[in-house]
Amino acid sequence: EAAVTQSPRSKVAVTGGKVTLSCHQTNNHDYMYWYRQDTGHGLRLIHYSYVADSTEKGDIPDGYKASRPSQENFSLILELASLSQTAVYFCASSDPGAGQAPLFGEGTRLSVL
Amino acid sequence: GEQVEQRPPHLSVREGDSAVITCTYTDPNSYYFFWYKQEPGASLQLLMKVFSSTEINEGQGFTVLLNKKDTRLSLNLTAAHPGDSAAYFCAVVTGGNNRIFFGDGTQLVVKP
Numbered sequence: 120e121a122a123v124t125q126s127p128r129s130k131v132a133v134t135g136g137k138v139t140l141s142c143h144q145t146n147n148h149d150y151m152y153w154y155r156q157d158t159g160h161g162l163r164l165i166h167y168s169y170v171a172d173s174t175e176k177g178d179i180p181d182g183y184k185a186s187r188p189s190q191e192n193f194s195l196i197l198e199l200a201s202l203s204q205t206a207v208y209f210c211a212s213s214d215p216g217a218g219q220a221p222l223f224g225e226g227t228r229l230s231v232l
Numbered sequence: 233g234e235q236v237e238q239r240p241p242h243l244s245v246r247e248g249d250s251a252v253i254t255c256t257y258t259d260p261n262s263y264y265f266f267w268y269k270q271e272p273g274a275s276l277q278l279l280m281k282v283f284s285s286t287e288i289n290e291g292q293g294f295t296v297l298l299n300k301k302d303t304r305l306s307l308n309l310t311a312a313h314p315g316d317s318a319a320y321f322c323a324v325v326t327g328g329n330n331r332i333f334f335g336d337g338t339q340l341v342v343k344p
Contacts, residue, residue: 150330161321161336162276169330209275215330218283220266221323223276 122146125210125224132231138197140227142210148219151193152211153177153185156226162209168193200231234259234326238335246343251309253338255322258303264325265298267307270337271318279307279320312342 124143132138144151150169154162164177166185174185182204184196193212197204207228211221235258245251264283268276282298282305293316295308305322322335 152332159339162334213332215264215325215332218264218281218325220264220278220281221276221332222278225275 120145123210123212123222123224125208125227127227128225129228130230132197132200132229134200134202134231136200138200138204138229138231140195140197140208140210140229142193142195142224143191144193144210144212144222145191146212146222147190148212148214148222149190150213150215151187152213152221153183153193153195154209154211155179156207156209158207165195165208202231205229205231234262234324234331234333236322236324236333236335238322238338240338241336242339242341244341244343245312247313248311251312251316251340251342253307253320253322253340255305255324255335256303257305257324257326257333259324259326260300260303262303262324262326265305266323266325267296267305268321268323269318270321276321309340312340314342314344316340317342 126141152167153165163179168174168187186194207226209226210224213219213221238255266281267279270276280296297306319337321337324333
């Protein structure tokens with residue numbers, strides 16, 4: 120069954136600490152995405168990738184790095200976590216050129232204290 | 233680049249009423265369109281995908297209309313019930329780089 124799995128599901132981090140969010144897909148999709156959602160708001164694209172070993176900046180990349188070591192895995196890295204990065208983070212995979220809708224993971228709730 | 237405007241941001245209806253959410257987009261070359269539902273505290277679930285032609289798709293209790301001439305996409309919940317209370321998002325695929333653009337969402341409340 121097609122799936123996108125995120126880990127951890129929730130995390131509490133300290134300001135200035137490093138945070139790594141992981142995403143794994145079993146859909147054989149070329150594209151993977153990291154979105155941020157603040158309470159009561161829509162999705163904002165942080166980084167995305169359409170091929171392994173390459174990442175692209177989205178609309179709000181500042182303060183975030185991404186890594187795509189394989190087609191299945193896509194990580195989001197906060198080198199120096201800040202209070203303003205408290206949010207829910209969603210990973211998704213898709214093959215948009217073939218009309219495949221983005222399939223979302225369950226989300227990671229990040230609290231930076 | 234593409235801009236997707238979703239209206240209204242908040243919508244409250246009575247059970248049994250219809251609820252209409254509309255997205256307008258700017259790139260006439262956009263070619264795939266999606267609607268998602270997000271229940272509180274949950275992830276986004278795909279409701280419907282619509283492809284590059286004017287069409288009406290019907291799902292369980294809702295209708296999706298794509299009008300490429302007017303660059304408008306709409307979701308119509310025909311007889312809303314409290315279980316439809318959620319946030320709804322449209323998404324548009326556009327451009328040579330297959331970027332996906334999301335609307336800002338509509339928070340729907342269906343009152344008994």
